[in-house]
Amino acid sequence: MLNNLTMRYLPDYLIWMIYIAVFIFGLIIGSFLNVVIYRVPRNQSIINPPSHCPHCNTKLKWYDMIPLLSYIILKGKCRYCETKISFQYPLVEFLMGITFVIVFQKFGWSFQFVKWIIFAVLLFVTGAIDLIEGVIPDVIVVPGLITGVIFSIFNGKSSFLQSIYGLLFMAVFFLIIILLTRGGMGWGDLTLGIMIGSFLGFKLSLITLVFSFIIGAIAGLILIVLRKKGRKDAIPFGPFLSIAAFVASIYGYRILEIYYFR
Ligand SMILES: [Zn+2]
Incomplete structure (x- = not known):
């Protein structure tokens, strides 16, 4: 080792x-x-x-x-x-x-390397396909979310519960967003969100959402300033979610610590 x-x-x-x-x-x-x-x-x-x-x-x-x-x-x-x-x-x-x-x-x-590199690869592929083709393929995300749950089982009971809380939280969050925006966000974002939740658990999922909206807002502004997109053009959200989830998987706990100890 x-x-x-x-x-x-x-x-x-x-x-x-x-x-x-x-x-x-x-x-x-x-x-x-x-x-x-x-x-x-x-x-x-x-x-x-x-x-x-x-x-x-x-x-x-x-x-x-x-x-x-x-x-x-x-x-x-x-x-x-x-x-x-x-x-x-x-x-x-x-x-x-x-x-x-x-x-x-x-x-x-380590075993953790295997888990988190698989997560990173899943995020990368999904984010790239959403960016290029505007779809989030179930054939990647659904096996991905099952993989997340299985890894959590290997990490023990509390980790398994975290995984379930994470995926339920993301499912509820994206369902509400989909109902509120009526098409602003798609079912693909929901399944990607659930996959992220299954790997990251509740706390890091929350951080992922905050990051993804910040990254999305900055990217949206840049695109509008560069006049590449009008204010009403849809920008796929998957790439932002993927980047945010990757950052959370590497630096999430460090960021949480900063907030706890200050
Ligand atoms: Zn050729």
Whole structure:
């Protein structure tokens, strides 16, 4: 077990190597998530067919699919037909690499790392699909919320109760919002909210909601100032919820402590 305590006694170069390995592992997962983000909203299998260029359909070789590097070497173009490759691909890979490093830094190599990296991946995929396609797919969020409950069972009875309180709280909150706004918020936000509640429990869910409305308000203002959106255009709420829940999963308890002890 490589937890934060044993890490403290390792020489610096070894710690650097571990972090680089974690980052590379994140890049590889990110590369797979690109496939998930593209195919799941289109109801395509994430295994078959193997990766190909969406323009010329040429099957990609392994050396066309090295995270980040292939994009840089190919200068962002398909090797076969020279069509531009979306910047989204290296961006998703890079962000996943960073995400893995952040979660690893917080939890070390432990059972908690496995739980919270799965949560981070679920949030990332859901937020990205909502941002790009404007839908929150049940095939990701429903298994996700069951996973949250199962992890809480492994963490003991009080954790399990927390999970149930969290998901019930989010369910009631989003039901009320949906009824009040009449379509401003969708059923997808409700299921995503329930998934978040099942992982985070009541207190961190509350923090997530506060964060997501703050991030959403700031992003909305920026978009209006940049005149990208009118005041009445709908902006998907899933990405804000996802970012807020990720921040809460890493820094939530620290933020709660600040409020308790002052
Ligand atoms: Zn091509």
